[in-house]
Amino acid sequence: MNRSLIISSVLHILLIMITAMSLPFLARKPIDLPPIVSVELIQITDKTNIPFAPKAKKIIEKIKEKEKKLVSEQAPPKKVKKIKPDSVPMPDDKVKKVEKIKEDKQNPEKIDNEVKQVSEFEKKELFDPNNIAALIDKSKVESSETVNKTDKITQDQQKNIENVGLSLSEEDALKAQIFGCWSIPLGLPYNENLLVRIKLQLNPDGTVSKSEILDHARMNKPGQGFYKVLAESALRAVKLCQPLRVPTTGYERWKELQLNFDAREMLEG
Amino acid sequence: MIRILILFLVVILPTKSLALIEVDITRGNLNPLPIAVSPLSIDEKSRLNFNKILNKKDIGSEISLIVEKNLKTSGLFNPLNKDAFLQEPDIANLKPRFEDWSLIKAQALITGKVNFVDEKLRVEFRLWDVLAGKEIMALAFTTVPNNWRRVGHIITDKVYERLTGEKGYFDTRIIYVAEEGPKTRRIKKLAIMDQDGANNKFLTLGNELVLTPRFNPTSQMVTYLSYFRNLPRVYLLDIETGMQEVVGDFPGMTFAPRFSPNGKKIIMSFAKDGNSDIYTMDLENRIVEKITNHPSIDTSPSYSPDGKYICFNSDRSGYQQIYIMKSDGSNVKRISFGRGLYGTPVWSPRGDLIAFTKLHKGKFYIGVMRTDGSGERLLTENFYQEAPSWSPNGRVLIFYRETETNDKGEGFSAKLWSIDLTGYNERLVNTTTDASDPSWSSLLSN
Numbered sequence: 001m002n003r004s005l006i007i008s009s010v011l012h013i014l015l016i017m018i019t020a021m022s023l024p025f026l027a028r029k030p031i032d033l034p035p036i037v038s039v040e041l042i043q044i045t046d047k048t049n050i051p052f053a054p055k056a057k058k059i060i061e062k063i064k065e066k067e068k069k070l071v072s073e074q075a076p077p078k079k080v081k082k083i084k085p086d087s088v089p090m091p092d093d094k095v096k097k098v099e100k101i102k103e104d105k106q107n108p109e110k111i112d113n114e115v116k117q118v119s120e121f122e123k124k125e126l127f128d129p130n131n132i133a134a135l136i137d138k139s140k141v142e143s144s145e146t147v148n149k150t151d152k153i154t155q156d157q158q159k160n161i162e163n164v165g166l167s168l169s170e171e172d173a174l175k176a177q178i179f180g181c182w183s184i185p186l187g188l189p190y191n192e193n194l195l196v197r198i199k200l201q202l203n204p205d206g207t208v209s210k211s212e213i214l215d216h217a218r219m220n221k222p223g224q225g226f227y228k229v230l231a232e233s234a235l236r237a238v239k240l241c242q243p244l245r246v247p248t249t250g251y252e253r254w255k256e257l258q259l260n261f262d263a264r265e266m267l268e269g
Numbered sequence: 270m271i272r273i274l275i276l277f278l279v280v281i282l283p284t285k286s287l288a289l290i291e292v293d294i295t296r297g298n299l300n301p302l303p304i305a306v307s308p309l310s311i312d313e314k315s316r317l318n319f320n321k322i323l324n325k326k327d328i329g330s331e332i333s334l335i336v337e338k339n340l341k342t343s344g345l346f347n348p349l350n351k352d353a354f355l356q357e358p359d360i361a362n363l364k365p366r367f368e369d370w371s372l373i374k375a376q377a378l379i380t381g382k383v384n385f386v387d388e389k390l391r392v393e394f395r396l397w398d399v400l401a402g403k404e405i406m407a408l409a410f411t412t413v414p415n416n417w418r419r420v421g422h423i424i425t426d427k428v429y430e431r432l433t434g435e436k437g438y439f440d441t442r443i444i445y446v447a448e449e450g451p452k453t454r455r456i457k458k459l460a461i462m463d464q465d466g467a468n469n470k471f472l473t474l475g476n477e478l479v480l481t482p483r484f485n486p487t488s489q490m491v492t493y494l495s496y497f498r499n500l501p502r503v504y505l506l507d508i509e510t511g512m513q514e515v516v517g518d519f520p521g522m523t524f525a526p527r528f529s530p531n532g533k534k535i536i537m538s539f540a541k542d543g544n545s546d547i548y549t550m551d552l553e554n555r556i557v558e559k560i561t562n563h564p565s566i567d568t569s570p571s572y573s574p575d576g577k578y579i580c581f582n583s584d585r586s587g588y589q590q591i592y593i594m595k596s597d598g599s600n601v602k603r604i605s606f607g608r609g610l611y612g613t614p615v616w617s618p619r620g621d622l623i624a625f626t627k628l629h630k631g632k633f634y635i636g637v638m639r640t641d642g643s644g645e646r647l648l649t650e651n652f653y654q655e656a657p658s659w660s661p662n663g664r665v666l667i668f669y670r671e672t673e674t675n676d677k678g679e680g681f682s683a684k685l686w687s688i689d690l691t692g693y694n695e696r697l698v699n700t701t702t703d704a705s706d707p708s709w710s711s712l713l714s715n
Binding site for chain 1 (some may be wrong): 296
């Protein structure tokens with residue numbers, strides 16, 4: 001009896017030990033939950049038209065600050081287009097340029113080389129009698145021109161923001177409005193090229209002063225019945241949606257809009 | 270170099286700044302188009318004349334009601350309540366006040382007038398785009414007064430075509446098998462009616478079992494199957510004259526005779542020596558030609574609209590599936606590969622889709638697929654339903670559905686239903702009796 005009890009106890013203990021060793025979750029530490037991170041919801045309108053990455057923007061700002069220190073107050077802004085760039089430089093180019101300027105300041109000969117690249121004709125145009133001191137100190141001229149360039153670039157960026165078009169959220173708002181107004185004629189075939197382009201002239205309040213179908217000639221061609229139906233439905237949608245949900249500012253950039261109505265995705269299902 | 274640069278800046282940059290903003294609109298709503306159907310105006314003299322002939326107090330309102338009902342059943346239009354109309358019909362027909370109609374959210378407006386001219390019915394109607402504020406269609410019809418319902422259907426077809434871009438299907442008829450009596454002893458007659466259920470007429474007396482009536486392309490003739498002394502016969506029936514002729518006696522099981530697109534042939538399947546294959550018969554010389562030659566069961570043939578291809582169902586793969594082949598029987602190709610059994614394929618009049626019945630896990634489905642078998646869509650599911658037939662514009666399917674009976678065999682009924690390609694607009698088609706095996710005619714006014 002005692003022997004059986006001992007054997008049983010030993011086997012039970014053995015079993016418990018095997019179980020404890022083979023089930024790792026028993027020894028697992030409690031899960032470390034990551035700390036809660038709050039999420040702030042923001043309007044993305046102002047963020048969606050940034051032409052350069054935030055990192056590049058920071059670099060540009062830093063450069064601007066540094067350049068301000070280099071600029072002589074006597075050096076007036078120069079005509080940027082005379083100076084050189086083939087086009088608006090990218091942020092990386094600007095960084096390189098600024099680095100170059102720093103070197104130039106330490107090595108005036110290099111500045112001479114830069115000037116030699118400019119034609120005599122240009123030199124005359126660059127001459128400013130009010131800026132003789134700056135001309136004498138060529139390093140300052142170069143610096144001031146660079147700053148002007150940088151400033152000009154920044155202004156161009158600003159223009160780009162204004163001219164590039166609608167931001168994603170502005171476009172989404174407009175799309176959502178027109179989606180609701182556009183009753184798609186369900187009888188249209190999904191496999192035909194039915195794209196209706198309508199050019200709109202808008203008033204500042206979003207009402208439509210003029211609407212024009214860009215492929216108007218197609219409307220009256222024989223065998224284009226489906227196109228005509230789609231074009232008319234698109235025009236109805238525009239009229240029904242008035243006033244359009246356009247941005248409250250920047251009228252110049254959206255006073256003319258082109259809407260491309262394409263029902264294939266919906267008709268195909 | 271600098272000059273070029275200056276030129277570049279002067280010319281290109283302003284262009285860029287004036288670049289037109291483009292917005293792609295790829296979605297819209299699928300809501301029915303709100304449309305106002307103003308009653309057709311009628312002068313007092315004409316009204317009295319029509320009342321005398323047709324026993325209708327206001328034929329103008331009656332016609333507009335038909336138009337309104339047709340548009341509603343299409344599922345693509347939402348006819349607005351007449352109580353909300355602000356303008357009288359007679360004035361609206363001359364010059365609608367678009368502000369009044371847009372106020373009640375109408376996007377399109379139908380107006381018109383009816384006159385009694387030389388013992389005939391003359392209808393003028395106009396379709397207006399309310400938002401654009403312009404007339405987009407104006408037509409007039411003259412017919413005998415008894416055709417007043419058809420005038421309503423024709424107006425609907427014209428409006429439908431103008432606003433959707435495809436032909437309508439309202440001035441059409443449906444031929445079907447009218448059924449009466451208990452399930453075990455059904456009396457089946459051939460019947461015909463307008464697509465909205467009006468003008469129902471029985472074409473046979475019910476002495477013989479009739480099955481699968483099908484219109485010819487002109488919708489003047491019908492071919493159907495009837496059992497005479499328990500032998501299947503294929504008949505041709507002229508609807509207008511009522512003249513009937515036997516095309517031929519066929520041994521064994523015979524199924525679903527159907528016209529070729531030019532109406533010169535009948536295609537069907539029948540069993541010969543215990544094997545069911547597809548055959549055509551030339552209606553002029555009555556020569557029968559075997560199209561398929563396979564030990565499997567091939568049935569339910571249907572031509573493509575151009576007559577170059579035939580779709581049919583066959584169990585040659587072990588299960589009943591849909592196949593297509595050239596009209597001479599060559600190039601047989603299986604197109605259905607889904608689970609379940611596929612049958613009764615019917616080629617769309619538009620040529621782009623094939624409708625079918627599918628049996629899967631004890632349920633019956635009506636569905637469509639493209640002619641290469643892709644894009645299968647099941648439109649409706651039920652206990653038992655089959656035999657889809659296309660509307661002439663290839664947008665709507667009509668089929669029949671049977672109800673489940675209880676243990677005592679009670680509660681059985683068979684009704685016609687229609688469903689459009691969206692699968693959302695499913696409607697019961699009114700018939701005076703139980704009904705099965707419907708077939709849709711082509712447009713009568715063409």
